Amino acid sequence: xxxxxxxxxxxxxxxxxxxxxxxxxxxxxxxxxxxxxxxxxxxxxxxxxxxxxxxxxxxxxxxxxxxxxxxxxxxxxxxxxxxxxxxxxxxxxxxxxxxxxxxxxxxxxxxxxxxxxxxxxxxxxxxxxxxxxxxxxxxxxxxxxxxxxxxxxxxxxxxxxxxxxxxxxxxxxxxxxxxxxxxxxxxxxxxxxxxxxxxxxxxxxxxxxxxxxxxxxxx
Amino acid sequence: xxxxxxxxxxxxxxxxxxxxxxxxxxxxxxxxxxxxxxxxxxxxxxxxxxxxxxxxxxxxxxxxxxxxxxxxxxxxxxxxxxxxxxxxxxxxxxxxxxxxxxxxxxxxxxxxxxxxxxxxxxxxxxxxxxxxxxxxxxxxxxxxxxxxxxxxxxxxxxxxxxxxxxxxxxxxxxxxxxxxxxxxxxxxxxxxxxxxxxxxxxxxxxxxxxxxxxxxxxx
Numbered sequence: 001x002x003x004x005x006x007x008x009x010x011x012x013x014x015x016x017x018x019x020x021x022x023x024x025x026x027x028x029x030x031x032x033x034x035x036x037x038x039x040x041x042x043x044x045x046x047x048x049x050x051x052x053x054x055x056x057x058x059x060x061x062x063x064x065x066x067x068x069x070x071x072x073x074x075x076x077x078x079x080x081x082x083x084x085x086x087x088x089x090x091x092x093x094x095x096x097x098x099x100x101x102x103x104x105x106x107x108x109x110x111x112x113x114x115x116x117x118x119x120x121x122x123x124x125x126x127x128x129x130x131x132x133x134x135x136x137x138x139x140x141x142x143x144x145x146x147x148x149x150x151x152x153x154x155x156x157x158x159x160x161x162x163x164x165x166x167x168x169x170x171x172x173x174x175x176x177x178x179x180x181x182x183x184x185x186x187x188x189x190x191x192x193x194x195x196x197x198x199x200x201x202x203x204x205x206x207x208x209x210x211x212x213x214x215x216x217x218x219x
Numbered sequence: 220x221x222x223x224x225x226x227x228x229x230x231x232x233x234x235x236x237x238x239x240x241x242x243x244x245x246x247x248x249x250x251x252x253x254x255x256x257x258x259x260x261x262x263x264x265x266x267x268x269x270x271x272x273x274x275x276x277x278x279x280x281x282x283x284x285x286x287x288x289x290x291x292x293x294x295x296x297x298x299x300x301x302x303x304x305x306x307x308x309x310x311x312x313x314x315x316x317x318x319x320x321x322x323x324x325x326x327x328x329x330x331x332x333x334x335x336x337x338x339x340x341x342x343x344x345x346x347x348x349x350x351x352x353x354x355x356x357x358x359x360x361x362x363x364x365x366x367x368x369x370x371x372x373x374x375x376x377x378x379x380x381x382x383x384x385x386x387x388x389x390x391x392x393x394x395x396x397x398x399x400x401x402x403x404x405x406x407x408x409x410x411x412x413x414x415x416x417x418x419x420x421x422x423x424x425x426x427x428x429x430x431x432x433x434x435x436x437x438x
Contacts, residue, residue, distance in 0.1 A: 003225045003371040007251045007364055023436075030426045030435075032226045034419040036363065037378050040299060041307045043419060047426040049435055070340070079340035080259060088260045113431075121289070121298035132351045133402055134380040140359035141378065144255065145226055147360075148367070152222040159256050159360065161353040175430040183352055200253040200262060207249045207266040211394040212332075216249075216268055217242075 006152045009195045012092075013156025014099040016106050016189030025153050026108065029188070032149030033112070036142035039134050044118030045142055048174050048182075050109040058173055059163075060104035063185070066165035067100035088199070099158070099187070106187030110146065111163070111170070114139040117179035127179050136183065143184045156191030159184055225371045228414045231311075232375025233318040235325050235408030244372050245327065248407070251368030252331070255361035258353050263337035264361055267393050267401075269328040277392055278382075278404070279323035285384035286319035307418070318377070318406070325406030329365065330382070330389070333358040336398035346398050355402065362403045375410030378403055 030047055038044055050056055074080050083089050103109070114135060116127040122134045129135045147157045163170050163185040170182055209216045249266055257263055269275055293299050302308050322328070333354060335346040341353045348354045366376045382389050382404040389401055428435045 001222050003220050003222045003367070004247075004251065006222045007254050007368060010254060010256075012256060027422055028223075030422045031419075032223065034422060034425060035226050035229060035417055037229075037231060037366075039380075040302050041305070041311050042302050043425065045425060046431065048431055049426055049428050052429045055429055074340045077340060082337065082339065083259050083261050086260070092260050118301065120301065121293045121296065131380060131383055133355065133383050136352065136355040137359055137362075137378060137380050137403065140356055141363035141366075143356075144360035144363040145367075147256075148222070148364075149226060159356060161258075161350065161356050164350055164352050175432065177431060180431070184356065198254055200250075203246055203249045203253060206253060206262065206264060207268060209268055210271040210274055212265065212267055212396060212399070213394065 001152045006148055008197050010148055010151040011195065011198050012095070012158035013191040013193055014095045014158055015102070015192035016156060016187070017192055019190050021108050021155065021189060025155065028153060029146055029149045029155065033142040033146035036145045038138040038142070039122055040120050042118045042120065042138070044115045045139050046113045046115060046180060048111040048113065048176065050111065050174070051107070055173060056106070056109055057104045059109060059170065062166040062169055063103050063162060064100045066162045067097065069165065070162060071097070103187060106189045108188040110186045110188055111174060111182045112139060112143045112146065112184040112186060113176060113180045114183050115180045139183045143186065146186065150188055151195065154190070155188055156193070157186050157188045159186060161185070220371045225367055227416050229367055229370040230414065230417050231314070231377035232410040232412055233314045233377055234321070234411035235375060235406070236411055238409050240327050240374065240408060244374065247372060248365055248368045248374065252361040252365035255364045257357035257361070258341055259339050261337050261339065261357070263334045264358050265332045265334060265399060267330040267332065267395070269330065269393070270326070274392060275325070275328055276323045278328060278389065281385040281388055282322050282381060283319050285381045286316065288384065289381060290316070322406060325408045327407040329405045329407055330393060330401050331358060331362045331365065331403040331405060332395060332399045333402050334399045358402045362405065365405065369407055370414065373409070374407055375412070376405050376407045378405060380404070
């Protein structure tokens with residue numbers, strides 16, 4: 001599949017059909033994830049592929065509670081007031097809320113992890129991050145590769161981070177070692193929804209020439 | 220270009236030919252960046268495209284100092300002892316050190332920024348990040364899209380984060396507002412080196428089934 005067709009049509013997929021995801025496509029998606037860059041070329045990542053229905057249900061239950069707490073906080077503080085009137089907002093929130101009640105229906109959950117013990121000078125001896133930016137730049141590009149590769153194969157994903165609200169429970173459930181941080185929780189499956197081109201603000205509104213706010217003139 | 224050929228051959232390019240980068244390919248690369256997901260669909264990013272030779276030279280000078288300080292720290296603490304004997308290490312460090320003295324030769328530097336004021340509940344009223352993971356997951360996928368799209372068009376890039384050591388100076392130089400954080404500094408240009416497939420640890424070593432360390436059996 002053409003690279004730009006993949007990039008231009010990768011959107012959050014939050015409903016999945018029941019069919020299982022085969023080992024071969026899963027391996028291809030994970031291989032693409034590992035092609036990403038990382039600080040020092042250390043490849044400080046690990047991916048826990050959760051297929052077991054019991055563990056998926058346990059994660060889904062924790063995720064739902066985290067969603068409800070986050071949703072209540074956002075409403076109470078009116079923290080989405082800046083985006084609430086944008087065209088995508090209502091549909092996105094409805095879909096995200098539904099995902100929070102149906103996460104266990106995704107046939108695969110991929111927990112993408114960063115090992116602080118493989119960050120060299122970026123983390124201190126206690127694992128604390130000296131440069132959070134450098135650390136997360138060594139795992140989130142891999143997560144994006146994973147989501148794009150899934151799209152290229154017709155698989156749907158969505159990048160979520162709400163698990164940070166129940167990180168200790170998630171780590172216990174999946175036997176994740178103390179130095180390892182789950183950074184993204186990615187449900188994956190054959191999509192119920194269709195892929196289609198995403199809508200975004202035009203480049204002219206978000207890119208500048210030589211200084212913030214200066215128009216990027218295109219000749 | 221085929222999606223998987225792009226992903227499998229995207230590597231750090233740290234030497235650039237002198238030819239300028241045209242507006243059209245630059246716009247395509249930036250458009251691909253904006254296709255990435257972001258929390259709340261807020262697209263909380265901005266990209267400062269630095270072409271001006273004076274500003275590039277100023278950034279390159281600061282980058283070189285940051286590199287020398289980081290290199291001295293890593294040597295003094297022997298912080299790369301875990302990766303020093305891997306096959307890629309010596310060549311990578313030589314290339315990265317050379318980039319630190321030649322950064323201004325890249326015809327374009329793209330400063331990829333995250334606006335904390337567009338993060339809703341993820342940042343507090345003072346801009347402090349409540350969830351660094353959710354915040355950086357709203358810019359680093361865009362950076363990866365940018366680097367992949369560049370590769371698809373034959374342009375070289377490398378994702379760097381050393382600018383965090385001179386963030387105040389960088390922000391002053393590019394008039395970046397107080398709420399906006401530069402997250403990645405990406406040199407971009409036509410490569411002197413060739414693209415080729417990257418080498419990575421096999422999926423079997425970094426992916427697990429249902430629990431950390433459990434083999435991901437492929438049938």
